[in-house]
Amino acid sequence: ATGKPIVSVHEKGCAAEELLQDYPLWFEPESLDPADVAAAMADAGDAARKADPDTAARARAYARSFTREAALAPFEQWARELVARKAR
Known part of the structure; x- marks a missing residue:
């Protein structure tokens, strides 16, 4: 977090991808080619230095x-409700 x-x-x-698709600071390389991975890492590095407070x-x-x-x-809510029902 x-x-x-x-x-x-x-x-x-x-x-x-499904977990990260809505994350505003997710950088996905175009491919697994080392140049594409390096470009994504460079973009992420720039974002780490320049991300505005709202994005962060x-x-x-x-x-x-x-x-x-x-x-x-x-799960906790479900378990509490289950116990409460059993106690009645």
Whole structure:
């Protein structure tokens, strides 16, 4: 949940794309060619230095959806409701 740029290096169609597609500081190389990967890393480096506060805030907000607390909250709610029903 740091709001830092991410460069993902993988074949097209990887499940990571689905998770990262809405992340405002995601940089995906055009291909796995070293020159394309280097260009994506350079773009991410520029973004790390130049990202405006709004973009960084949006990145942190998006990243918070992947914290342990956010991931477990629906299960915790379900478990509490289940226990409450059983207690009746």
